[in-house]
Amino acid sequence: MxxxxxxxxxxxxxxxxxxxxxxxxxxxxxxxxxxxxxxxxxxxxxxxxxxxxxxxxxxxxxxxxxxxxxxxxxxxxxxxxxxxxxxxxxxxxxxxxxxxxxxxxKDLPISKAPEPLVDPETRKKVERALAHVEMKNKEAAYQAWLGYYNSNKNVGRDKYRLVELANEFSHSMGLDNPPAIPKLVLGKMGLKNIPGLRSK
Missing domain, CATH: 3.40.50.300 (P-loop containing nucleotide triphosphate hydrolases)
Structure with missing residues (x-):
């Protein structure tokens, strides 16, 4: 999650x-x-x-x-x-x-803010902290992310792009390879045999 x-x-x-x-x-x-x-x-x-x-x-x-x-x-x-x-x-x-x-x-009173600058020391702190996050939580987050965005009609429509984005998310968690997902879960998501996904 x-x-x-x-x-x-x-x-x-x-x-x-x-x-x-x-x-x-x-x-x-x-x-x-x-x-x-x-x-x-x-x-x-x-x-x-x-x-x-x-x-x-x-x-x-x-x-x-x-x-x-x-x-x-x-x-x-x-x-x-x-x-x-x-x-x-x-x-x-x-x-x-x-x-x-x-x-x-767009009718709500919101404004777009510029992307904040993150100094290198803060970035390193976050990367070190992320390295200490338990692997099971990264795996659960990846699967939850994939499930959530798969159900979003704007994102989930293109399954190949969805998997690309999911794997970018995986990489942002500091993982070299995306976590494997149970075949049954991939089947329920309609993502069987989509390149870039690993199954178990």
């Missing part, structure tokens, strides 16, 4: 971080939610289980990584900040090939 990957990476960078996603038991999610509500300096990495019906009153910033499934999902995720008249800000991080999504929210 990408959520787990991001949480572990931030933890390796010594940030105060917790994670919530659907594979965590409800009791754990409730406990972490309560801790997050009470904290002033905690980063919560969450999947869409926190996008609706959860009130975190003092969230000042929501960062969305990757293209939302649709406009409503974007709005619901962003709705975790700026609640009850308080100030809040949202950042949507998109790869250049994900920018098609911006046309669906």
């Amino acid at each position: 990408v959520t787990r990957l991001v949480a572990e990476l931030l933890g390796e960078l010594n940030l105060n971080v917790r994670e919530i996603h659907s594979r965590k038991p409800q009791g754990y999610r409730t406990r972490i939610s309560d801790e997050f509500r009470k904290s002033k300096g905690l980063i919560l990495v969450t999947s869409d289980v926190s996008a609706r019906g959860v009130d975190y009153p003092d969230v000042t910033l929501v960062i969305q990584i990757g293209v939302p499934a649709d406009r409503q999902q974007y709005i619901h995720r962003l709705g975790r900040t700026g609640r009850k008249g308080k100030e809040g800000q949202g950042i949507l991080l998109l790869a250049p090939w994900e920018e098609f999504f911006l046309s669906s929210i």
